[in-house]
Amino acid sequence: MTLLMKLSRRDDVGLQHQVFEQIRSMILDGTVKCGAKLPATRLLSETLGVSRNTISLAYARLADEGYIEMRESVGTFVSSQIPDLALLPANASDVSSHSLDGHFTILGGASIAAEVRSQTLINPHRRPLCADFWVGRPAAKSFPLKTWSKLIHRRLLSAGGALTEYKDPAGLLDLRKAIIEHLRAWRGITAHEDQIIIVGGCQDGLNLVCRMMMVRDGSAIVETPCYQGAAYLFESFGARLHPIPVDAKGLVTSMLPDVANSIAYVTPSHQYPLGVTLALDRRIELLAWAARTHSYILEDDYDSDFRFSGPPITALKGLDRAGRVIYLGTFSKCIGAGIRVGYVVIPRGLEDSARHFKTLMNNGQPWLEQAALADFMKDGFYESHLRRIRRLYLNRRNALLDSLKRHFGSNEVLGAEAGMHLVWRIPKHLPSAHEIETIALSVGVGVYTVSSGGAADLCPAAENDRLLVLGFSSLSEQEIELGISRLAQALAKINPLAITRSSAHLPKGEIRPRSKGEASQKQKRALDRRMLA
Template identity: 35%
Template structure:
């Protein structure tokens, strides 16, 4: 069977179906695909490339419309039988190709941990619900809404949080905001900038930057196999701890129940707060999810942060926090002057998406999809890298840390991979000292890649790293 192996750019403005049709045209024009050759079936190509049937259909329709191929009923799709001499002189790109910057054009496979699978997002449903949100109340939706966010959406979030993460809250406790960093800035004002914040090290660097930009004193706390080092935390002057217990970023360990209870006891003794960032708690590949810290907390010492960036789409910029009673009172007394930062239209669309059951269906589908991608990444690393690489944090989330055992340092690993068109990411970015540690560990995200791209990327890494 004819094999088609395009490298698709998911960040490009050029739709995937056009990228695929352009690739097939170039293969035909260069003579690598011969006249009268039969193209793979839509279903086989969809499975092989990890693309939807609609994308494959649109690409084949484009090729048919331009006369490069023809569809024969009950037989398949075939290349039009032109004279090969006509094709052999066509060595230039088609006019539909999008020009790229030189540095961007080098990247064939991008293991970006911030990317999600957009190919399977229900665009038609989202578009329909957006129009529904508009038509229900076309005038009112364009006025400023509740500073906390749309009440109906907060009700849906409260229901889902209790069912999936054991978070106990009312809609009144939920504040919606345009991303975790925005909410973290507001939360810092609520708690007070005079407090010292303990941060996991390594940990999520964007939170560290927000706190430092606000002039807050921050302290790095090292990690052990259970997450944030409690002994070190107790010996510090911190009264606030920011943690990612469901899937530590970036190392991926899950905080066990014993450590969670100890951390809650620390917060009670300090009269402080734990900020629980559950940034991708929906995706877990081994065992059952451990209840959230917030759901275990009887004393109102946990602020729960959540986001739709990983589970839906990053650009929608809808995140939320759940405030305990004391901070909620302070918010309602002093901070409702801050207007809501998320579009009411997007909030209303998401409300309908959740209420009508589309959210749960989409989440179930993505869990299955990401589980397959994670398995593909594990298999590719075992097959191509073997004992030369150790996987860290593979039980949850959309990324892993890879410890490469070839005596290359981080910068060498990244630069040699880039020479073959593979982009991997430095672990040192998340170190408190801003990359002062230069080890042999890099981050590989897999959410935005197909299974084929994952395998190809790891094969290229084997060559780049001479493993």
């Protein structure tokens, strides 16, 4: 038989691989039938102008993978049982049947949830913006690159078997000890190293807890609005969400249901997304509720390292005498989301169970990042890094408050004492948050409504559409001013009374004379060039 093949002498795909691939494709698409005899290696090598060895090696690989059979002194034949074809169902009716609700059943009736709600992790507009106030992004340049590379390198040199052997699934002991020290000094939490489980960020920690707590088919109490990652995860486990509103003092604890063995997910230090801090009387009430109903509280302390005034507020876990709080911490916000390291503080009595679940989930986190992070903390780099970025974010927050005041005459905000974002209450004479989001986008500025900024607004209240969520940590002071001034000008086109006089009197497209800390025209043009449209 003749095989119609065309080889190319590109150096990125070897000839032997091309022969293998082309014959394999011909077998799979039926061009060459099962049982057919293939040309002898000598003949095929002459036809294709390649060495006989190339063909022999390609045949040997095809034989190894079960596509052909070499029969001594008889020849080479296409196998009667082709591996890929054997994996296909005999007819279409064998394929699992899909149902419209996003579930399909497979053998034995197991159900796979084919549709879950996906959280928005990055700016949903997917286009470069001249100023993007997306939430929760650390300043890219603040990553301690030099120190980090040194620590990684040092650990690599002395790694020994650490990279080849399984380690404690709960995480590197050095890191757990460093975390305990940090929690004691900054969050008022006392924990034993057995209570710490290193995970791949808060989201991974939430998954661990969901598995442990059997949220499945139960219900989960959440703040509304709340972090999408938590709400959608609970849903994916089949839990019904039980939303509790948030007011200026945080979660309205008087509305907690009196149901035993519940689980409540909260963000007490800096409510996500509204930014409010849970008041002390509510903290006490929440803890008392958990003790009374034998429930657990999941405290997500995602950005608590950034408190701009006064001493850090003790975490809820620091007040937990009944062992009812499971604490989630992350290095995503204070170092970088790319390193994917976080931790869970497990209440006494549940340590073994948590460790067993963690082992079943993934046998533990990568050793190298854990080791470098442990050194980063132990050697004092973490403290100085935190001090530095706290100052940086404070300046950026102040720049945002100044810009809002200057251009709109109002900077009535929620949650500005801490964190990486604040919530601006839109003055009455301006359009709604949804409208402003669209207008801002048309001039290359990303601002977000309560529900578009990575949050789930489970009981959308009318007043939420008067709130805009503005992340400031990843923007320079110049970018912040540029973004807010552009937004002000765009709104002034619709309603000249929308903005303050200083902004309103600017000629079309021009930006106010610069004051200290604001961008020069040159800088602004450079930023503008980064926009696509």
